[in-house]
Amino acid sequence: MIAQTPYVTAFLVGLLGGTHCLTMCAGLVSSLTLGLDPRHRRNPRQMLPLQLGYNLGRVAGYGLAGALAGGLGAILLQLDSLQIAQRILYALAGVVMILLGLYLGGWWHRLAYIERLGLHLWRHLAPLTRRLMPVRRVPQAVVIGLIWAWVPCGLVYSVLITAVAAGSPGDGAVLMLAFGAGTLPNLLGIGLLAGAAARVAEHRRWRQATALMVIGFGVQALWQLT
Numbered sequence: 001m002i003a004q005t006p007y008v009t010a011f012l013v014g015l016l017g018g019t020h021c022l023t024m025c026a027g028l029v030s031s032l033t034l035g036l037d038p039r040h041r042r043n044p045r046q047m048l049p050l051q052l053g054y055n056l057g058r059v060a061g062y063g064l065a066g067a068l069a070g071g072l073g074a075i076l077l078q079l080d081s082l083q084i085a086q087r088i089l090y091a092l093a094g095v096v097m098i099l100l101g102l103y104l105g106g107w108w109h110r111l112a113y114i115e116r117l118g119l120h121l122w123r124h125l126a127p128l129t130r131r132l133m134p135v136r137r138v139p140q141a142v143v144i145g146l147i148w149a150w151v152p153c154g155l156v157y158s159v160l161i162t163a164v165a166a167g168s169p170g171d172g173a174v175l176m177l178a179f180g181a182g183t184l185p186n187l188l189g190i191g192l193l194a195g196a197a198a199r200v201a202e203h204r205r206w207r208q209a210t211a212l213m214v215i216g217f218g219v220q221a222l223w224q225l226t
Contacts, residue, residue, distance in 0.1 A: 006166070007178045009097055009217050010159050014182020016104050016210050017155045053138040055188050057145020059180030062156065063173045065149065069163035070172020077167050086167070087225055093165035094225075097218030100158050105211030113154070122152050 077085045102108035129144050149156075159179045163172035 006093065006097075006162055006175055006217075009100075009214055010162065010175050010179040011182040012210055012214060013100050013104065013155065013159060014179040015185065016207055017183070049138050050135055050141040051188065053141030054145040054148065055184060057142035058148045058187070059145075059177060059184070060142075061146045061149020062176040062180040064146075065156075065160060066163040066166075066176025066179075067169040067173040069160045070166045070175070071169040073164040073167040073172065074169065076164070089165035089167060090221055091225055093162045094218045094221030096158055096161045096165075097221060098215050099218075100155075101211045101213075101215030101218060103155075103158075103211075104214060105208045107211075110154075116152070122150060125150055 073089055076089065079085070099108060103110075125147050129147050132140050132144050135141050135144065156179070159176065163175045166172040166175050
């Protein structure tokens with residue numbers, strides 16, 4: 001069982017990585033909106049459930065990926081000495097937290113290299129979304145959201161590495177669900193709350209202060225191993 005700190009970190013990374021999420025997914029979000037039935041696009045009350053469906057599916061997809069990553073961590077714990085494997089995984093989680101903090105603070109910009117890892121899978125999944133359009137019902141939107149969760153994203157992959165360190169499918173899933181919850185205000189893109197969250201996420205001093213907090217979590221995790 002991992003401590004509560006990684007959950008908090010995952011949520012903060014999702015929330016404050018809003019600029020990256022908006023850059024990565026703005027085109028996709030626009031395409032999904034255009035993929036709604038025209039009658040729903042003209043009626044905000046009908047469009048809202050479908051937009052919620054997109055994001056519900058996306059966050060659920062993150063949870064599934066987290067469960068798979070946590071399951072991999074559980075296998076790794078069984079393959080080697082339990083104590084040694086745990087120390088390696090916790091050290092990996094601490095390093096990832098530090099790198100994420102450096103990214104959020106604007107001091108490190110190498111997530112693009114990680115994103116290339118998922119391009120092959122995404123080429124096979126992307127055509128499935130077109131077969132489900134135009135979207136008229138919430139279940140359609142949820143399925144497309146599940147596919148959306150697998151868009152190549154260095155931010156997602158970095159948190160998944162921490163999910164491996166969780167060491168169990170349940171903990172890995174909860175970790176990624178916390179990350180997904182953090183991304184909701186920016187990617188849902190509706191209402192005053194979302195706009196306010198995006199403005200806060202883009203404020204340089206706030207981002208850097210929170211980045212230092214995330215780096216502190218990583219340093220603490222490594223310090224506990226000494």
